[in-house]
Amino acid sequence: MASIAATSLVSVLSFGGYGVAVILAKVRPLRNAHQALSVAYGRLLDLLGPRVLQDPRDTPAFRVMVSLSLSAVPIFLIQLVLGKPRLLLAIAFYLSLYGLRFQRFVRMFSAKHLEAHRRKGYFSEKYDKVLGRYVEFFLGYLYGNVPELDRTVHVRLHHRENGGLDDTAESRSYDRTSRLDFLWYLSNNIWTVLGIAPYHYFRASGDEENRKHLFWGLTRYYAYFAAVFIYDWRIGVLFVLVPLFCMNFITAVIAWVQHAFYDPEHPEDYFAHTATVLDEVNFMNEGYHLCHHHRAGLHWTEMPVHFERIRDRMRISGSLVFRDLDFMRLFFALTLFRRMDVLAEKLVPWEPMDHEHRLALLAKRTGSERWLIELTAGATRRGDHEDKRDTLDPC
Structure with a gap:
């Protein structure tokens, strides 16, 4: 229920912000200024992308990374410097993370998903040592995404099992048209989001290499989680726990439907x-x-x-x-x-x-x-x- 509550809170802000944006877009000077800035911003990134990326075709992912780095990251840092939680900063943080109608989250999710399948992430060799796997290993903290859940768990567990019985995200034992069944699935999914279920999968299968990778990812995230809560538990709730619960809900929804249509005659296909x-x-x-x-x-x-x-x-x-x-x-x-x-x-x-x-x-x-x-x-x-x-x- 905590995941549903957190996602509902963010949804109100995300869709409410969209409604405000629609109203403001009717004001011609504001609309023209926004369009001009968007075009200039897009052209700048189109020029910069091929210089820093391994493949210029990944410029859409680069835009997401830059947008988050210029919005969510400084907002979070400002909140840490100020100390006492500020409601307006929390609202701005959620809007910068998830965007209007969750569109920024959708783009971030696709960017981190595909980044996991790149051996060295998106950036060229010149920038890889500093910016390698930038979405998962840096921006992911803000979203409640444990490091190695993509590079290790998604690639070397989910793609190995393909939604099969041993996949920690499999849903065949549930009625995919049942809201109650989804709630059970959601409650179980938190163990995947926290990395616990995948860790036991690798340990049970004797996959020491991936178990160690995931262990260090868990260690880094839990250290970050604990540090923020020790600094100020209220900041921890607003800026760490809420995104974690949102990540649990959204990833549960995605995993639930992407492999929802099992054929009982060919369940492993x-x-x-x-x-x-x-x-x-x-x-x-x-x-x-x-x-x-x-x-x-x-x-x-x-x-x-x-x-x-x-x-x-x-x-x-x-x-x-x-x-x-x-x-x-x-x-x-x-x-x-x-x-x-x-x-x-x-x-x-x-x-x-x-x-x-x-x-x-x-x-x-x-x-x-x-x-x-x-x-x-x-x-x-x-x-x-x-x-x-x-x-x-x-x-």
């Missing part, structure tokens, strides 16, 4: 249970999650092409693809509101399929057999949706 979501806004192609699992080292700009390469295997495995959704909206429809009818409309099957059959497929793949009962009781027929336009055409 990660092609079957890994979802792909194709939205208008798809920062660093995060929605191509199956492509990422299939070729984790592939650069994010190459994911759409790789999607076309593996279409046949996806079709054979019954991999699920949704259009006009992101992972958060998938969670809302699947679990929070249980709008399987919405998911059925967003589902793009490999062969023509009417609405009832889509609902039956989703019920089978989410562990929610009660939806089948509702279908037989008279679910709405949508025959108009079974024409070939609803089959998966090339992107």
Whole structure:
């Protein structure tokens, strides 16, 4: 419940800030000034990015790093210098971390995720010794992200297990359409976020190298956590504990839906249970999650092409693809509101399929057999949706 409360608090500020921004955008001088500054800022980073990055295609991630370094970091340092917690600083801190409508967090999450799959992070050799893995090993502290949860746990546990039974993030034993089941999953996920469950995984499997990497990551984060609380427990709650609980909630949501669609006939086939979501806004192609699992080292700009390469295997495995959704909206429809009818409309099957059959497929793949009962009781027929336009055409 603490994770839900923390995320709710941040959500009010994030979406409230967005509402204020919409109102201010109607004032032409403010709108023009913002656009001019944004264009100038973007051009500057476009010039600077190729000089400091290994690959200039990663400039979007570079923009996130610079934005956080110029906002969240100084706000946190100012709060430490002032000592007594300031409410306005806490609000500014949350807005700088999560952004309006959580958009900055979405970008940060994708940046740290893909950084973990780079041997030396984003920066070129000249800057790597100082800025190597800058998102995970520096900015991550502000978000409640334990060092090595990405480079070690995500890459060498999650990608090894691919959402299987030994994956600390697996969700097949839960009804993915149940809010109560998600609460149980959320309460268990904190042990992954704190690094405890992955640590026991590496120790049980005899993987000493990764156990040691994670141990030192845990040591650094817990030392940071303790130091801030010793300095001032109120600052610790506002600037350390709240982000940690938010990280727990958001990572639980993402892990819950990214591998939500297990095929009971082929439970170990990660092609079957890994979802792909194709939205208008798809920062660093995060929605191509199956492509990422299939070729984790592939650069994010190459994911759409790789999607076309593996279409046949996806079709054979019954991999699920949704259009006009992101992972958060998938969670809302699947679990929070249980709008399987919405998911059925967003589902793009490999062969023509009417609405009832889509609902039956989703019920089978989410562990929610009660939806089948509702279908037989008279679910709405949508025959108009079974024409070939609803089959998966090339992107």
